[in-house]
Amino acid sequence: MPVPTVVNVLLYGADLADPVEGATMGGALLEIYGDNFRLPTPPPADxxxxxxxxxxxxxxVVFRDTVSGAEEFATTVRVLASNKIRLHTPxxxxxxxxxxxxxxxxxxxEGLVDIVIRNLDDNEDPIPGEELVLSDAFTYRRPKLDATAPSDLERMVRAYIVAWMKHVIPNVLRTQHVDYDANPEDALNYVAVASLPAIVLVGPDTPINRFYSINADEETTLPDGTPIVSRKPVTVDLNFDVVIMSDNPMxxxxxxQLAIQFIDRNPWIYIDRDPDDAAAGTVRFEHAYQPGGDFASQTRPNNSSLEVVSGSVVIRGFPIADLASFAGEGITRAPVPLDSSTDSAISLDVGPMPE
Incomplete structure (x- = not known):
């Protein structure tokens, strides 16, 4: 069979102008267009x-560091036709x-890597002479921590802080216990409390929530009609300790009382579904006390002149889906049936492809 050739390498579902790049942790869905990719042998009729x-x-398909020569093999490589491959980056x-x-x-x-494509024989060994090296074909980088494009988790925490500011008092902070506090469990000593009264949200802790987990990838379409399957998110709870402080005992x-009413009257916390599209509506998440998290006084005799009440709350079932700043990153695969007549080669009835 002739040596494979390549015309283009694209991120599935991304615009043609988007850079061919992905996260250092892998998982981006790539499509490689070319020719002479070896197809599976059709099974006999019986x-x-x-x-x-x-x-x-x-x-x-191998991703190779251009400097050290270190390699990682792509996962879920699918030969959709002799001119088309779809894979996940390692x-x-x-x-x-x-x-x-x-x-x-x-x-x-971070940096550029080569993509090496090799045809394999029936024993899954490389066929001599049927290898192609695409130099500097893919760029790895870490997600950008960019305040102008906050992650969904950042947006959720900000929305929650704003809710406390709107409904209880405006002096609401998010912080941690100071590192040098010998007794952090007393919930009395905090950084960044410049004035009283104040509310401090500590956290969130993010334990996995199995009850609200989505157990299957979601089939949907892009605005241009391209069919996709979105990667199922990791679903977590957002657990906060809420500490209320004042130097006035009344x-x-x-x-x-205000804090109790706020939690009771706001069983849902809302954020915009798409921060760039108000017409997309909002998404709501359950808001309640953590088990045993009712508010209780933390003030003890001769401990402090500060009056302190604390409790624990949870925002349940928050999905952590895609990585911010990567085009098409949340797409895990194309739906079945496949999206063009040229994809029929993968439909050979020889059992499932490994995930």
Missing amino acids: YTPDPGARAPHTVE PTPIPVSFDPSDSTNNVIG EILALN
């Missing part, structure tokens, strides 16, 4: 599918290196 079998691998093969004399020269897994009682 073949009986084996539920435990899979189609043999006929092509392997974690970055670029090793971590540090320059003790100049930290700006440190390499932390004011703390009023604040305690």
